Amino acid sequence: QVQLVESGGGLVQPGGSLRLSCGVSGSTLVNYCLGWFRQAPGKEREGVSFISSRDGSTYYPDSVKGRFTISRDSAKNTVYLQMNSLKPEDTAVYYCAAQMLGTRCFHVSTWYSTWGQGTQVTVSS
Numbered sequence: 001q002v003q004l005v006e007s008g009g010g011l012v013q014p015g016g017s018l019r020l021s022c023g024v025s026g027s028t029l030v031n032y033c034l035g036w037f038r039q040a041p042g043k044e045r046e047g048v049s050f051i052s053s054r055d056g057s058t059y060y061p062d063s064v065k066g067r068f069t070i071s072r073d074s075a076k077n078t079v080y081l082q083m084n085s086l087k088p089e090d091t092a093v094y095y096c097a098a099q100m101l102g103t104r105c106f107h108v109s110t111w112y113s114t115w116g117q118g119t120q121v122t123v124s125s
Helices: none
Strands: 003-007 010-012 018-025 032-039 046-052 068-073 078-083 092-100 119-123
Touching: 003 092, 018 032, 018 092, 018 119, 032 068, 032 078, 046 068, 046 078
Parallel strands: 010 119
Antiparallel strands: 003 018, 018 078, 032 046, 032 092, 068 078, 092 119
16 A cells, blocks of 8 residues: 655745655555646645656646745655745645556546645744
8 A cells, every 4th residue: 555754844934945754654655646736725626736657747737837846866756846936825734645557547536545644844034
């Protein structure tokens, strides 16, 4: 059974950077889609970064493109989310998610079956 544990959240000033980590246990990162989602109070869960462990391909929505970078370290079984140029609207609980890969990765929360507990990111001066 795959388990995910996020870490690295916290308080950061606008324009600052933060790196989130997602430790994976119970399976190696082979043939998985891995995603980072976020959810702010009163809003729907939003996907912000995705990576395929099969070929390393990534996807970012326009809201974070150029600011966020997802990466994976297979040796450490860890997925990272580097967030730069943070804005107050990036404030949310960030979740790591995983789903076994079929033909392609999907970028909606309902497709992912395994979730971490979430880590709070607050962007404020």
